[in-house]
Amino acid sequence: MKLRTFFLTFILAHFIYNTSAQVKVSPIASIEQHTINSKILKQNVGINIYLPETYDNDCPLHTYPLIVLLEDEFFYQITGVVKHLSSVSSMPEAIVVSFPNDFEKFYAPKVYTNNSEFWPKSWKQMPFDGNPDVFSKFLKDELFSYLSKQYRTADYRMIVGTSATSTFPLHTFSKMPDLFQAHVAIASGDILGMGYKPEETFIDAIIDRLNTNKNRRAHLYVTSADEDVTYDAKIATNIKTLQNKTSSYTSDKIKIKAEVIANESHYGVVLSGFIKAMEVFFPKNKWNKEFSDFEKQNGNTISNIDTYYKRLSSEYGYPILPKAERWNSGSSLQASANRLLRQKRYDESIEVYKRLVTYRPKSAQALSTLASALIANNKFKEALKVQEKAIKLAKEYDREHLKYYEDHKKEITLKMEAVQN
Numbered sequence: 001m002k003l004r005t006f007f008l009t010f011i012l013a014h015f016i017y018n019t020s021a022q023v024k025v026s027p028i029a030s031i032e033q034h035t036i037n038s039k040i041l042k043q044n045v046g047i048n049i050y051l052p053e054t055y056d057n058d059c060p061l062h063t064y065p066l067i068v069l070l071e072d073e074f075f076y077q078i079t080g081v082v083k084h085l086s087s088v089s090s091m092p093e094a095i096v097v098s099f100p101n102d103f104e105k106f107y108a109p110k111v112y113t114n115n116s117e118f119w120p121k122s123w124k125q126m127p128f129d130g131n132p133d134v135f136s137k138f139l140k141d142e143l144f145s146y147l148s149k150q151y152r153t154a155d156y157r158m159i160v161g162t163s164a165t166s167t168f169p170l171h172t173f174s175k176m177p178d179l180f181q182a183h184v185a186i187a188s189g190d191i192l193g194m195g196y197k198p199e200e201t202f203i204d205a206i207i208d209r210l211n212t213n214k215n216r217r218a219h220l221y222v223t224s225a226d227e228d229v230t231y232d233a234k235i236a237t238n239i240k241t242l243q244n245k246t247s248s249y250t251s252d253k254i255k256i257k258a259e260v261i262a263n264e265s266h267y268g269v270v271l272s273g274f275i276k277a278m279e280v281f282f283p284k285n286k287w288n289k290e291f292s293d294f295e296k297q298n299g300n301t302i303s304n305i306d307t308y309y310k311r312l313s314s315e316y317g318y319p320i321l322p323k324a325e326r327w328n329s330g331s332s333l334q335a336s337a338n339r340l341l342r343q344k345r346y347d348e349s350i351e352v353y354k355r356l357v358t359y360r361p362k363s364a365q366a367l368s369t370l371a372s373a374l375i376a377n378n379k380f381k382e383a384l385k386v387q388e389k390a391i392k393l394a395k396e397y398d399r400e401h402l403k404y405y406e407d408h409k410k411e412i413t414l415k416m417e418a419v420q421n
Contacts, residue, residue, distance in 0.1 A: 030055060031079070033100070036146055040138040046101040047143070048072065050079040051151070052086065052093040054324075057362050062321055063154035065094045066147065068139070068180075070165040072098040074270050078160070081274055089288040089323055089331065091278045094158075095151060097143075105130030108167040109175075111194040114201065117232035118190040126194065132168060136176055154318035158182035158219075158281075162270055166191050166222075173220050174205035181317065182219035182281055186273040187266050189224030189235030192242060192258075203242050210249050217317055219255045220246075221277035225264035236260055252315050255280050286312060291322075291336040295348075301340060302351045305333075324359040324366075333359065334366070337373065346377035364394040364405055371412060380416035387412055 030051040038045045052064060069078055075098040086093040107130035113123050147153050159180045161169045166188035173183040185191065195201040206220070222242060229236045242258040250256055257280045261269050294304040305322050313320045326332040330339070333356045340349035353370040360366045367390035374383035387409045394405045 034146075034150075036142055038138055038142055040134060040142055041103065043104050045103070045138075045143075046099060048075050048096075048098045048100050049147075049151075050075070050082070050096040052095070053083070054093065055151075057360060058324075059359050059361050060152065061319065062359065063152045063319060065092055065156040065158060065318070066144075066153045067094050067096045067158045067160060068143075069096060069098040070159070070161045070168060071270075072100045074098075074162070075100075077271055078274060081271060081278075085275070085278055087326070088328060089326070090284055091282040091287065092320065095147070095153060097147070103130065106164075107132055107135030108165070109171050109196060111167060111191075111196060111202075112198045112200070114193055114195060114199060116190045116193060117234065118228070126164070126167065128167070132171055135168070136172070136179055140179060156181050156316055156318045158184065160184040160186070160274065161188070163187045163266065164191070167194075170202045170206070170222075173218065174202065174209050177209060177213065177216055177218065181217055182277075183221070184274065184277045185220075185222045186270055186277075187224055187228065188222055189228060189239045189260070190232055192222060192238040193234055201238070203238065203245060206242065207245055210246065210254070214249070215253065217253045219281045221256075221273075221280050222258040223261055223269060223273040223276065225266055225269040226260050226262045227265045227268075229260060289331060291331045291333075292339065295336060295339060295343075295345075300351070301336065301345075301348045302355055305336075305352075305355075321359060324356055334369070337369070341373050341376060344376075346373065349373045350377060362393060362397050364390040364398045364401070367393065368405055368408055371408065375412060375415060378419070380412065380419060384409070384412050384416065 030053065032049045032051070034047045034049060036045045036047060055064070067078070067082065069075055075096070079096050082091070082094050082096055085091040106128045108126070108128040109132050110125050110128050112125050113119055115121070119126070144153070144157070157180045159169045159172060159182070161167065161184070166185035169180070169183040169185045170188065170191060172179050192202050195204060210218075222239065224235050224239060239258045239260050246256040246258070259276070261272055261276070264272060289308065291305070294308065295301050297304045309320050309322050323332045325334045329335070333352055337349050337352035337356060340352060350370065350373045353366070353373050357363070357366045357370055367386050371383040371387040371390065374386060387405065391402070391405045391409060394402045
């Protein structure tokens, strides 16, 4: 009996081994973990880093805003939201970082609570023990420097804090205006009523900063859940006061909103708050642009596209490229080129396809569609050269569809021979 059990176990183990050895495993998300030996904070700092799915396929011209998430607890939830919103052009693709290990200190200004009902009444000041200037120096001199050397980070950075950690985004908006361009303070209506001095609030500090530099590029979103208001009614008052006092400052460069979100709990408001912040910072009428409009405007389609995105880049302060591809929409370079081809606007179609190839340098498909447009315009020799490049790329990056690209080359060759004869 023991011998039979042994053989059965051996056979099963052998089957599992052989089966698992044949399984192809590929990552479906690009998340990395790094460690920085911070001389400024005097500790090793672990970093979670999320990269957009298209990061490795994009050209070097494509840079990405950086989102610094102070609450690692929400890293995977926020990265999922970023992936979705960017896929439907409701925000730019972005790199997200968080800190999976605790810092040895809580880096935030030791603000006065101003009798907040949300924290122990015995606290006159929040018990933060880390100098925010030190943390800011770590971010600027070590974290940002490290990430810019490793990745294509854009000159647009966002800080997201929740509850107590929202103190730091409010502080950087007020006192360190160049560190981040966008600030998100979630579950922070109580923190909003605190200040650097007794009876002074972050609302005062925010208004002072706005008056100091009205031309600054600054985005701020502050929210709390309605459940929190039941604990401290001053939370709703703080939110409303900030919204009223900042409404006259809003412009293309300055986007500010404060609101209480209904039917949410203190930490349950994180995702809905983040989504609403992205709606404020990246309005859909600007980011989810209909590419068919570019085709209908006077002039050349690719020139119309470039003009629009140059203006958008100027507004946000970093180079913003038009969407190369979108699985769910006709608003992309690929979809626009396809439409132009169907309309027999061959020269314009070829121009847009060539831009698509520039933005997707590893894409055999982009080259192959360009070859099709060249054929339609009777440019057979150029189409053949382009398709040969597509085959070369397919051998390296897309062997699964290699036969398709080889067959397409045969079709081009036959058409070219037919024309010559």
